[in-house]
Amino acid sequence: MKPASLPLPSLRLHWLSFFSLLLLFASCKVHLVSNYDAVLSDEINTTAKKVDNFYLSMQEIPAAKRQYVNFSNSYIDIEVDLNSLVTKNRVRPLNTESTRIAEITLQLWEKYKEEHKKDNALSDGLIKLNKKTLSDMFYAMQVAEEGKRVSNKSNP
Amino acid sequence: MPINFDLKDTFDEMLSSAKQSAGESGKEARGVATRFLQNRKERLQLLAELRLAGDLNDEKFKSRLEDEKLILEAELKAMAVISKSSAQNTAQSVINIFQSAVIKALPEVLKSTT
Numbered sequence: 001m002k003p004a005s006l007p008l009p010s011l012r013l014h015w016l017s018f019f020s021l022l023l024l025f026a027s028c029k030v031h032l033v034s035n036y037d038a039v040l041s042d043e044i045n046t047t048a049k050k051v052d053n054f055y056l057s058m059q060e061i062p063a064a065k066r067q068y069v070n071f072s073n074s075y076i077d078i079e080v081d082l083n084s085l086v087t088k089n090r091v092r093p094l095n096t097e098s099t100r101i102a103e104i105t106l107q108l109w110e111k112y113k114e115e116h117k118k119d120n121a122l123s124d125g126l127i128k129l130n131k132k133t134l135s136d137m138f139y140a141m142q143v144a145e146e147g148k149r150v151s152n153k154s155n156p
Numbered sequence: 157m158p159i160n161f162d163l164k165d166t167f168d169e170m171l172s173s174a175k176q177s178a179g180e181s182g183k184e185a186r187g188v189a190t191r192f193l194q195n196r197k198e199r200l201q202l203l204a205e206l207r208l209a210g211d212l213n214d215e216k217f218k219s220r221l222e223d224e225k226l227i228l229e230a231e232l233k234a235m236a237v238i239s240k241s242s243a244q245n246t247a248q249s250v251i252n253i254f255q256s257a258v259i260k261a262l263p264e265v266l267k268s269t270t
Binding site: 030031032033098100101104105107108125126128129139141143144147148150 | 229234243
């Protein structure tokens with residue numbers, strides 16, 4: 001028995017599907033991370049330089065003169081910058097990773113500050129280690145920020 | 157009015173774009189991971205030197221090893237941003253290709269309405 005021939009899909013149906021797809025994708029923007037922030041990237045660089053300068057300057061001072069009180073203002077100054085980085089990251093949507101990196105950097109900075117305060121001294125070796133650790137943290141922070149630049153290429 | 161839309165060609169183009177994007181970000185992620193590992197090696201070397209020289213007592217040495225866990229967490233978060241960013245880039249490119257293929261297939265009279 002010959003099967004009954006099905007009616008051909010009408011052109012109207014074709015166009016309807018076509019427009020539905022078009023409308024669906026026309027408004028479709030994929031967002032998994034926050035947008036790249038050039039100003040914040042500059043601030044990360046500036047703070048990283050301040051920390052570098054802080055430890056390099058400290059290295060130039062004889063160990064016997066490295067009492068905490070001689071550096072407390074610089075500690076506060078840098079902590080203010082780090083707090084600002086945490087806050088600026090926190091308010092951005094889809095930015096939990098960068099926020100956490102900034103929080104860890106601040107946590108380590110506070111810890112090293114307290115160590116210096118408690119011991120009232122800092123050896124050359126510890127300066128080198130603190131400087132290296134914080135420099136690596138700023139590198140991670142920059143990697144995260146620059147990583148967002150990639151996503152901006154197709155989704156400005 | 158026939159629709160001039162080749163789904164196979166469009167999908168091929170989408171696939172090729174996704175592969176290219178994944179390849180580029182894979183290279184970037186490998187470079188960053190290598191740098192992270194190198195940094196870790198340098199820090200641990202320094203840490204060992206300071207412990208052996210007596211600059212760090214046992215308590216502080218252990219405390220610094222705890223810091224390494226936090227640094228690793230931060231590095232993994234940075235890698236996660238690269239992955240997410242790459243996935244976003246890939247997904248958006250694929251959608252853009254599909255969208256432009258559909259618009260291209262539209263007759264001139266309808267293009268002005270989209």
